[in-house]
Amino acid sequence: MNDVALNIVIVEDEKQIRRFVRSALEAEGCRVFEAQTGKQGLIEAGTRKPDLIILDLGLPDIDGIEFIRDLRSWSAVPILILSARSTENDKIMALDAGADDYLTKPFGVGELLARVRALLRRQGKASEGGTVVVFGDVQVDLARRAVTRAAVPVHLTQIEYRLLCLLIANPGKVLTHRTLLREVWGPSYVESSHYLRVYVGHLRQKLEADPAQPQHIRTETGVGYRFQP
Amino acid sequence: MNIHQFLMLGKTAWIDPPKVNYGWAVIACVLTAAMATPLRGILDLTNIVMLFLLTVLFTAARLGRGPAVLAAFLSVALFDVFFVPPRFSFSVNDAQYLVTFAVMLAVALVTGQLTAGLRRQAAIASFREQRTQALYEMARGLAGAHSVSQVTKIVRQLVRVEFGLDSILLLPDATGDLQPTSQSENPPQLDRQFMYMAYDQGEPVEDPYSGHGYGAGYFQLRALMRIRGVIVFAATEQKPGMVHDLKPFLAAVASLVAIAVERLHYVEVAHATQMQIVSERLRSSILSALSHDLRTPLTALVGLADSLALTRPPLSTSAAETCEAIREQALRLSNLVGNLLDMARLHAGQVRLHKEWQPLEEVIGASIRLLGSSLVKHPVRVTLAKDLPLLEFDAVLIERVFCNLLENAAKYAPPGSAIEITAGTREGSVAVSVCDAGPGFPSAKEDTLFDMFVRGVAESATPGVGLGLAICRAIIEAHSGTIAASNRAQGGACVTFTLPRGNPPLIEEEAEEGNGKGRL
Numbered sequence: 064m065n066d067v068a069l070n071i072v073i074v075e076d077e078k079q080i081r082r083f084v085r086s087a088l089e090a091e092g093c094r095v096f097e098a099q100t101g102k103q104g105l106i107e108a109g110t111r112k113p114d115l116i117i118l119d120l121g122l123p124d125i126d127g128i129e130f131i132r133d134l135r136s137w138s139a140v141p142i143l144i145l146s147a148r149s150t151e152n153d154k155i156m157a158l159d160a161g162a163d164d165y166l167t168k169p170f171g172v173g174e175l176l177a178r179v180r181a182l183l184r185r186q187g188k189a190s191e192g193g194t195v196v197v198f199g200d201v202q203v204d205l206a207r208r209a210v211t212r213a214a215v216p217v218h219l220t221q222i223e224y225r226l227l228c229l230l231i232a233n234p235g236k237v238l239t240h241r242t243l244l245r246e247v248w249g250p251s252y253v254e255s256s257h258y259l260r261v262y263v264g265h266l267r268q269k270l271e272a273d274p275a276q277p278q279h280i281r282t283e284t285g286v287g288y289r290f291q292p
Numbered sequence: 293m294n295i296h297q298f299l300m301l302g303k304t305a306w307i308d309p310p311k312v313n314y315g316w317a318v319i320a321c322v323l324t325a326a327m328a329t330p331l332r333g334i335l336d337l338t339n340i341v342m343l344f345l346l347t348v349l350f351t352a353a354r355l356g357r358g359p360a361v362l363a364a365f366l367s368v369a370l371f372d373v374f375f376v377p378p379r380f381s382f383s384v385n386d387a388q389y390l391v392t393f394a395v396m397l398a399v400a401l402v403t404g405q406l407t408a409g410l411r412r413q414a415a416i417a418s419f420r421e422q423r424t425q426a427l428y429e430m431a432r433g434l435a436g437a438h439s440v441s442q443v444t445k446i447v448r449q450l451v452r453v454e455f456g457l458d459s460i461l462l463l464p465d466a467t468g469d470l471q472p473t474s475q476s477e478n479p480p481q482l483d484r485q486f487m488y489m490a491y492d493q494g495e496p497v498e499d500p501y502s503g504h505g506y507g508a509g510y511f512q513l514r515a516l517m518r519i520r521g522v523i524v525f526a527a528t529e530q531k532p533g534m535v536h537d538l539k540p541f542l543a544a545v546a547s548l549v550a551i552a553v554e555r556l557h558y559v560e561v562a563h564a565t566q567m568q569i570v571s572e573r574l575r576s577s578i579l580s581a582l583s584h585d586l587r588t589p590l591t592a593l594v595g596l597a598d599s600l601a602l603t604r605p606p607l608s609t610s611a612a613e614t615c616e617a618i619r620e621q622a623l624r625l626s627n628l629v630g631n632l633l634d635m636a637r638l639h640a641g642q643v644r645l646h647k648e649w650q651p652l653e654e655v656i657g658a659s660i661r662l663l664g665s666s667l668v669k670h671p672v673r674v675t676l677a678k679d680l681p682l683l684e685f686d687a688v689l690i691e692r693v694f695c696n697l698l699e700n701a702a703k704y705a706p707p708g709s710a711i712e713i714t715a716g717t718r719e720g721s722v723a724v725s726v727c728d729a730g731p732g733f734p735s736a737k738e739d740t741l742f743d744m745f746v747r748g749v750a751e752s753a754t755p756g757v758g759l760g761l762a763i764c765r766a767i768i769e770a771h772s773g774t775i776a777a778s779n780r781a782q783g784g785a786c787v788t789f790t791l792p793r794g795n796p797p798l799i800e801e802e803a804e805e806g807n808g809k810g811r812l
Binding site: 077079080082083084086087090121145147151168169170171172173175220221222255256257258260261263264274275276277281282283284285 | 583584587588589590591592593594595596598599602619622623626646648649650651653654655656657658660661662674676682686687688691796797799802
């Protein structure tokens with residue numbers, strides 16, 4: 064994955080899950096540190112200088128949300144959530160608390176590695192600060208505020224553009240409805256999710272090859288949206 | 293004298309005093325005449341008249357109106373015979389005494405009347421006070437009652453001790469039928485017709501037919517929120533007109549009982565709600581724990597199979613196939629667990645919908661993406677009407693509906709055939725159909741398809757336990773929609789569900805660029 068071995072802390076109480084996650088990540092050349100409990104996980108996170116934390120939400124000792132809040136108060140390390148809970152609410156709460164992405168159990172090694180790679184790549188990219196973002200046949204020039212699709216200029220309204228910028232600034236990350244509404248429309252709109260849905264629909268109409276089955280602006284049902292370059 | 297005794301005397305006690313009182317009146321007048329005779333030389337006739345008037349006044353005060361009237365006439369007669377000259381005869385020498393007689397009679401009658409009236413008022417007041425006291429005692433008892441049987445007991449005791457009446461409390465049962473709340477030893481005859489007349493009309497109904505003073509009174513229990521039932525009062529002894537005479541008082545008793553019954557009803561409701569919250573919390577924590585405990589080993593199974601497949605050097609072909617099979621089976625089991633937990637949640641009827649206004653298109657796209665590889669052999673064609681409004685639904689649950697329908701279609705339709713999703717508006721709703729080119733539903737089974745554990749073909753090789761459509765129905769019905777299965781004319785199965793249109797919120801148009809910071 065990288066020349067320098069990346070450190071990954073996995074906080075999970077089930078031994079067999081830790082085992083296969085560890086072997087999958089080690090096969091990718093990462094160094095993996097295991098923690099069985101939330102408290103131990105926080106200690107590992109403080110001492111190992113991890114590049115990524117994989118966190119099971121159903122920990123025996125502390126609530127996963129508490130773990131994220133605690134960690135976020137002193138670290139910006141990406142957090143990937145493993146959730147076996149069936150309600151979307153837990154995922155939303157974890158994401159709003161500062162988690163970066165989630166995987167719903169059961170998941171395969173392929174999905175896990177894809178998410179891990181996306182998160183690590185994003186972290187590396189954040190420092191680059193490129194001004195032109197390309198996905199599919201769409202090119203967004205952030206400096207000139209110009210959007211083209213197959214070299215044809217696309218007209219976006221102010222809100223559409225702001226929404227697009229927010230999405231492409233967080234590639235691969237799930238942005239909750241609440242976050243998007245707050246950032247684009249303002250705090251008084253956080254409950255008006257229909258605005259968001261309608262404008263995402265507009266963006267898809269203008270930028271996606273098949274708006275009904277979007278490839279880049281993906282729906283995370285009940286949670287939010289994810290931009291996939 | 294308690295109210296009971298008072299009434300035993302009859303409510304006309306102040307009008308019809310016992311006969312002996314007339315005797316006392318006569319004796320009083322004769323005594324006055326006897327006492328006044330020796331004073332004849334000393335006192336003026338005018339003052340003798342005063343003595344007689346005093347006697348009439350006392351008679352009225354002590355003995356009632358009738359004796360007072362008798363005393364008035366008797367006094368005039370005695371005064372005439374024994375004091376007015378010529379004595380011992382009714383004849384009068386001086387005509388002016390006729391005026392004296394007239395005035396004396398008038399004054400005696402009026403004072404007698406007034407005094408008797410006052411006495412009667414006092415009696416009524418004290419009777420009322422006792423009734424109020426009794427009502428107050430009952431209200432206090434009812435306020436502390438914590439069951440209907442206690443209410444019944446308190447009321448029964450009051451009306452039996454105070455009035456010698458029997459009381460029966462009738463409350464509607466689950467079907468709205470009035471049922472007595474307790475059994476008494478020899479219950480009075482109840483007339484269902486009168487019971488329901490009182491229950492429905494609100495006016496107290498008296499039974500005019502049973503006669504002999506046993507006529508029961510039926511009173512509606514009208515509380516603040518609704519009519520709670522009927523209370524029946526019936527005489528236990530032969531006291532004619534009893535219920536009739538006490539009507540206003542019994543109506544007051546009925547309204548107190550109504551308030552008590554309503555209060556008990558709300559106590560019950562509050563208790564039930566609390567129980568429901570507790571059991572709901574328990575159920576949801578059990579389901580969530582179950583979900584966690586079942587998914588954790590399945591996750592390990594899927595992941596371990598994956599890592600086994602990725603070991604180096606690579607596995608032999610057959611071992612790799614075994615790995616893949618383990619993975620597949622684990623995922624299938626996980627799906628099944630998911631379906632069962634969903635069904636348990638939905639079946640409890642307590643699913644809280646996170647309804648939001650949204651376009652249908654998005655959730656369809658998400659479902660297709662979610663199924664991913666299982667749809668490779670079946671291209672999905674989505675045809676949505678251009679004028680589809682925003683719909684209010686729970687995206688996660690409707691996604692589940694689409695996934696189940698698409699999975700079914702993919703399972704039964706021949707590889708390569710397309711699955712079609714169409715949506716169009718109907719009056720008041722939007723209808724969505726998912727159709728395939730498979731063998732269709734067995735014709736006789738269309739009605740039962742949506743029941744739990746029912747499959748089109750009972751023991752087919754196609755995997756599944758028959759929960760998919762049952763879950764779809766539960767979800768759609770939770771959204772106040774309908775779902776139905778049909779076969780297409782050209783072959784293939786079709787499942788159509790509707791969602792109500794409601795009143796979608798308006799989306800304000802965005803101010804275009806050029807107006808500075810365009811905001812919604």
